[in-house]
Amino acid sequence: MSVSKSSLSIGDSKTMVVVDNLTRSQIVMYAGASGDYNPLHTDEVFATQVAGYPSVFAHGMLTMGATGRLVTDWFGPENVAYYGVRFVNQVWPGDTLTVTATVVSEITEESGQWLATIGVETVNQHGAVVVSGTAKVTLA
């Protein structure tokens, strides 16, 4: 699936809820799939009694992965040339995450391919940014 260059303009934007009421079980699923079994994410006893956090919290990479869904749904996973984020705030069980992706600059040509730059930002239910970043996608 490719989005055509002619159908895209600066400022085009989409929004999607990618996590609704994050469960501890989803965090455990991510640990199992990724191989990051850090007890800060998977072990409530350790996270609260030893590390002093209010609960376990999500891997930043889980939030980055969930955020990427809006970009891959829009442009096709095979067309992602670059995807990068900064981790801004922690994500906790019960959080709901909403991603906004926006075309942020002119479409450019690089080695014969049209590329769009997409800004992505994910906020929690309080409106606080949890990750913020950029994707570059190839267009048809």
Add this chain to the structure above:
Amino acid sequence: MAVQKFPVEATHIMMFARAIGDPNPAYFDPESAEAKAAGGIVAPPTFPWASMQFDEDNPLRPKPGKPWFGSGREPSGETLEGGGGLHAEQSFEFHQPVRPGMVLTSTGREGAAWTKESKRGGSLAFTETLTDYRDQSGQLVVTARTVGVIPEVTPSKEA
């Protein structure tokens, strides 16, 4: 992080996609319109992170007969050497999509290192690592950039 052999398998991609909450059939159903449009099953962009599963020295995976720092009979077992670091930034540059059947090798190189004043008066030490993932024919598939940070002060307990 260096991984000698990271075989990319369809079932692992399916499990990873489920874990990030992404139901796109391009990640698990080769007969779907989405997978056909993608030229076959493809991995989600952050999938290279799962190379941790194939890192022999991954300190964040419990191993039989080895001490583990999470809870068991007691709230904590052992102390993890070099713990306390947080993930500050991550990016992936794709030279080609990651697909089942690839056998990736990764090699890490040290990048920049810098410090920044934290808002709470301590200092934050940042380090950058660049990781190249190559396929079995030596072609570059992904270049990952990881920035870790070690705060001098205890992490905030607020979200």
